[in-house]
Amino acid sequence: MRQERDYAQQLQREGKWIHLWRIVGEYSNYSVFDVDSNDELHAILSNLPLFTYMEVHVTPLAVHPSDIHQSAST
Numbered sequence: 001m002r003q004e005r006d007y008a009q010q011l012q013r014e015g016k017w018i019h020l021w022r023i024v025g026e027y028s029n030y031s032v033f034d035v036d037s038n039d040e041l042h043a044i045l046s047n048l049p050l051f052t053y054m055e056v057h058v059t060p061l062a063v064h065p066s067d068i069h070q071s072a073s074t
């Protein structure tokens with residue numbers, strides 16, 4: 001658990017793991033990663049100490065053109 005936390009917090013400091021939320025009433029989380037590729041995300045996830053025991057669902061996200069916080073919008 002300590003290794004999991006240290007690894008997660010290091011990735012947050014690096015700007016790769018940009019959101020980490022607890023799902024209320026569950027030992028689960030919703031996380032948002034900012035990565036350059038599927039391969040990078042897989043490397044991050046598979047290096048989690050608890051990866052072998054996790055059920056992971058990945059939903060790729062793109063910038064929404066109406067999001068006022070994103071400068072990439074057109």
Ligand SMILES: O=C(O)CC1=CCC(=O)O1
Nearest residue numbers: 004005006008027028029
């Ligand atoms: O508590 C969890 O949901 C699992 C976890 C991910 C990063 C961390 O520190 O714990």
